[in-house]
Amino acid sequence: MSRPQPASRDRYAKFYPLATRWADNDIYGHANNVVYYAWFDTAVNRFLIECGGMQPGLDQVVGYVVASSCDYFAPVSYPDSLELGLRIERLGSKSVSWEIGVFPADAEESCATGRFTHAFVDRPSGRSAEIPAKIRAALQTLLP
Amino acid sequence: MSRPQPASRDRYAKFYPLATRWADNDIYGHANNVVYYAWFDTAVNRFLIECGGMQPGLDQVVGYVVASSCDYFAPVSYPDSLELGLRIERLGSKSVSWEIGVFPADAEESCATGRFTHAFVDRPSGRSAEIPAKIRAALQTLLP
Amino acid sequence: MSRPQPASRDRYAKFYPLATRWADNDIYGHANNVVYYAWFDTAVNRFLIECGGMQPGLDQVVGYVVASSCDYFAPVSYPDSLELGLRIERLGSKSVSWEIGVFPADAEESCATGRFTHAFVDRPSGRSAEIPAKIRAALQTLLP
Amino acid sequence: MSRPQPASRDRYAKFYPLATRWADNDIYGHANNVVYYAWFDTAVNRFLIECGGMQPGLDQVVGYVVASSCDYFAPVSYPDSLELGLRIERLGSKSVSWEIGVFPADAEESCATGRFTHAFVDRPSGRSAEIPAKIRAALQTLLP
Numbered sequence: 001m002s003r004p005q006p007a008s009r010d011r012y013a014k015f016y017p018l019a020t021r022w023a024d025n026d027i028y029g030h031a032n033n034v035v036y037y038a039w040f041d042t043a044v045n046r047f048l049i050e051c052g053g054m055q056p057g058l059d060q061v062v063g064y065v066v067a068s069s070c071d072y073f074a075p076v077s078y079p080d081s082l083e084l085g086l087r088i089e090r091l092g093s094k095s096v097s098w099e100i101g102v103f104p105a106d107a108e109e110s111c112a113t114g115r116f117t118h119a120f121v122d123r124p125s126g127r128s129a130e131i132p133a134k135i136r137a138a139l140q141t142l143l144p
Numbered sequence: 145m146s147r148p149q150p151a152s153r154d155r156y157a158k159f160y161p162l163a164t165r166w167a168d169n170d171i172y173g174h175a176n177n178v179v180y181y182a183w184f185d186t187a188v189n190r191f192l193i194e195c196g197g198m199q200p201g202l203d204q205v206v207g208y209v210v211a212s213s214c215d216y217f218a219p220v221s222y223p224d225s226l227e228l229g230l231r232i233e234r235l236g237s238k239s240v241s242w243e244i245g246v247f248p249a250d251a252e253e254s255c256a257t258g259r260f261t262h263a264f265v266d267r268p269s270g271r272s273a274e275i276p277a278k279i280r281a282a283l284q285t286l287l288p
Numbered sequence: 289m290s291r292p293q294p295a296s297r298d299r300y301a302k303f304y305p306l307a308t309r310w311a312d313n314d315i316y317g318h319a320n321n322v323v324y325y326a327w328f329d330t331a332v333n334r335f336l337i338e339c340g341g342m343q344p345g346l347d348q349v350v351g352y353v354v355a356s357s358c359d360y361f362a363p364v365s366y367p368d369s370l371e372l373g374l375r376i377e378r379l380g381s382k383s384v385s386w387e388i389g390v391f392p393a394d395a396e397e398s399c400a401t402g403r404f405t406h407a408f409v410d411r412p413s414g415r416s417a418e419i420p421a422k423i424r425a426a427l428q429t430l431l432p
Numbered sequence: 433m434s435r436p437q438p439a440s441r442d443r444y445a446k447f448y449p450l451a452t453r454w455a456d457n458d459i460y461g462h463a464n465n466v467v468y469y470a471w472f473d474t475a476v477n478r479f480l481i482e483c484g485g486m487q488p489g490l491d492q493v494v495g496y497v498v499a500s501s502c503d504y505f506a507p508v509s510y511p512d513s514l515e516l517g518l519r520i521e522r523l524g525s526k527s528v529s530w531e532i533g534v535f536p537a538d539a540e541e542s543c544a545t546g547r548f549t550h551a552f553v554d555r556p557s558g559r560s561a562e563i564p565a566k567i568r569a570a571l572q573t574l575l576p
Contacts, residue, residue, distance in 0.1 A: 148355070171344050171345050172350060172352070172411075174352075176329070177325065177329070177353035177356055177404070178322060178323075178325040178326045178329060179322075181321065181322040181325055182322045185320070185321070185322060200315050201315050206316060208316070208318075208360075208363075209321035209360060210359070210360050211292070211357070211358065211359050211360065212321055212357065212358050212360075213355070213356065213357035213358070214355065214356050214357070215354070215355050216352075216353060216354050216355065216356075219352075260321070267316075
């Protein structure tokens with residue numbers, strides 16, 4: 001397996017700004033490995049809410065994260081400003097795999113790449129479910 | 145004691161934007177009471193870094209929080225955009241008391257008011273210390 | 289106003305263990321002021337669930353935090369083990385005020401004192417509500 | 433690639449208890465995907481501190497996380513009690529790859545599997561560094 005590499009901005013279809021917080025830094029003065037995943041959730045759910053009509057707490061069919069990963073290439077620190085690029089890696093009938101590129105505000109190359117898979121579930125029954133139509137339409141705009 | 149009340153924007157000397165995150169919401173769909181304090185840290189330390197020359201991890205004299213409090217007037221939720229207003233309540237020789245107003249981006253009245261006190265300490269000795277001159281100069285710009 | 293002081297264990301009616309986490313420490317190597325409030329939520333809600341029958345996400349009447357505060361007397365750090373003591377300061381018909389003492393596992397005196405007030409609300413209507421009977425019965429066991 | 437599967441306890445060399453917190457749950461009432469990584473940090477760094485003599489903030493050579501991942505098999509929720517099993521997947525001269533199994537306290541099968549790689553770095557120079565001898569000795573006790 002080749003070693004993961006930084007990506008350029010043209011790999012991603014849509015960007016959101018992400019402001020770091022004081023608590024993102026750990027004792028070493030860099031954003032801790034954990035908080036990147038909180039950033040991913042923030043950008044992806046914002047897309048799903050604003051573009052896909054997702055209503056957390058009201059929707060019957062929701063996406064649960066079944067796998068996630070991140071490769072870290074270079075540290076960032078509060079109070080850096082970041083931009084998160086979104087890309088859909090794979091769009092199935094009941095699941096979607098995201099890739100998120102983390103870019104310092106003035107950088108051409110990403111400092112981290114995240115990936116995670118949402119599997120959609122019907123909350124009342126707990127069963128696997130088709131991606132709702134409005135969310136699917138939004139996801140298709142992010143396909144390569 | 146009279147009941148705490150929302151404040152208007154003119155009470156605060158300087159504002160910073162604060163973007164909510166997915167993880168700010170708790171099971172009730174509102175920003176959890178805890179995360180307000182993370183927001184306060186983010187705005188106040190940004191001020192200290194950008195305006196007061198604070199260098200976390202390098203400075204010998206640092207401000208430790210010895211007391212904090214918050215009154216919550218109305219809920220906010222991710223993905224709301226907020227603005228945090230800063231005000232100095234009391235500036236001593238070795239401590240400073242902050243007040244932070246939390247405003248939804250389009251609101252004239254605050255939805256929460258936070259307060260906390262930084263006591264400055266010389267890290268090597270652990271002893272109480274004077275506020276460094278550059279930080280003091282910055283703090284004075286926020287006095288009413 | 290007299291300066292807040294550490295308290296002894298006999299002030300509190302019930303104790304829960306609280307294990308610190310790596311992310312509790314900030315860049316100064318101490319538990320950050322924010323995470324104490326996450327500890328308070330953890331101990332108080334555990335009491336409400338285990339002793340008061342609270343079912344988060346199902347209950348129609350829930351307690352929202354309308355005010356919180358903390359005095360910090362001495363730092364603690366991951367991987368310290370803590371114990372949180374609970375005490376009811378005031379029990380009204382529609383609200384309850386908690387005091388939480390934070391104790392290092394082997395200490396007689398608290399290293400921090402937290403306080404917060406839960407106001408009970410009927411979620412569907414958003415209106416103020418009486419504390420549910422089962423929760424009230426549990427709260428009464430913590431009164432001084 | 434075969435689909436990731438739960439593992440049994442005998443796969444792991446050492447276990448630590450992990451108490452969930454109120455803030456671990458997200459709006460869906462389950463521990464959010466992000467907090468698993470905070471749990472991993474907590475268990476692994478506890479091992480490095482208690483068994484490997486790591487002194488965060490003092491050590492010159494430290495382990496930075498360069499990659500992390502998690503597969504989620506079944507949800508858990510606060511106030512569940514968990515146990516985290518540690519295993520070393522690969523021990524190089526300058527890096528170590530961890531596997532962490534997350535087990536509900538009474539379960540034989542894991543509900544999540546995490547993995548991450550620590551690359552050791554000399555902080556003053558920022559250069560890649562050998563794993564310190566005392567940490568290496570501790571890591572070897574976790575090898576399969």
